[in-house]
Amino acid sequence: MTGLAFSGASVDGGLYTWITGLARHTPHAVNSVIAVWSDYGLALFGALMLAAWWRARSAGQARMVRALAAPVVVVVCYVVDVLVKAAFAERRPCRTLHTATVEACPGAGDWSFPSNHAVIAGAAAVALALAHRRLGRIAALAAVLMAVSRVWVGVHYPHDVAVGLAFGAGLAWFLMLQADRAAPLVGRMADTPLRPLVTAS
Numbered sequence: 001m002t003g004l005a006f007s008g009a010s011v012d013g014g015l016y017t018w019i020t021g022l023a024r025h026t027p028h029a030v031n032s033v034i035a036v037w038s039d040y041g042l043a044l045f046g047a048l049m050l051a052a053w054w055r056a057r058s059a060g061q062a063r064m065v066r067a068l069a070a071p072v073v074v075v076v077c078y079v080v081d082v083l084v085k086a087a088f089a090e091r092r093p094c095r096t097l098h099t100a101t102v103e104a105c106p107g108a109g110d111w112s113f114p115s116n117h118a119v120i121a122g123a124a125a126v127a128l129a130l131a132h133r134r135l136g137r138i139a140a141l142a143a144v145l146m147a148v149s150r151v152w153v154g155v156h157y158p159h160d161v162a163v164g165l166a167f168g169a170g171l172a173w174f175l176m177l178q179a180d181r182a183a184p185l186v187g188r189m190a191d192t193p194l195r196p197l198v199t200a201s
Contacts, residue, residue, distance in 0.1 A: 009097055016097065020101055038153045041142065042120055049071050065179060066130050066179065066180070070124070073172050078119060081119040084114065089111050091111070092105055101155070103153040103155055117146055117161075118150060118160065119165075119168035121142065121165065122165035125140045125143040143165060
């Protein structure tokens with residue numbers, strides 16, 4: 001384990017309690033909307049990736065290889081994050097600081113650093129930006145909102161989501177650039193029964 005596993009509260013515990021304090025004084029209806037987004041908002045990134053793939057079918061081989069790579073890259077980033085999370089083993093702030101939160105605190109052993117949601121959101125935003133710039137801008141805004149919501153509902157420290165966004169984005173950038181090497185494979189797929197998957201023509 002590392003220092004963060006033992007001192008998460010000392011990094012930005014004060015900011016965390018300030019944010020969760022604001023949440024406690026926010027109308028229940030608003031908190032309910034934020035909680036739903038926090039729990040299920042990742043589905044938006046899946047929808048955006050589907051849209052990127054659909055548009056890439058008529059945009060050429062280079063765009064298509066990135067559109068197909070995007071979901072694979074996000075899954076790889078998630079798997080790597082699970083390993084990193086287990087290595088740091090940072091306790092959830094709602095367990096360390098015992099503050100009232102919008103959502104119930106995850107169980108013991110469900111570690112906090114870095115945030116899975118933030119890693120996925122950061123990775124998806126970069127992957128989408130490289131696959132389709134306009135959709136990437138939507139994903140970038142959604143990624144920030146996802147990260148903020150995880151702190152707001154009380155399940156993560158701010159540093160969990162900040163590092164998660166940066167880690168997911170950086171790893172996705174590297175992996176997406178490597179994926180460009182698969183362009184010839186996409187070209188060969190166009191001459192197989194999988195042609196509708198990679199081209200609209």
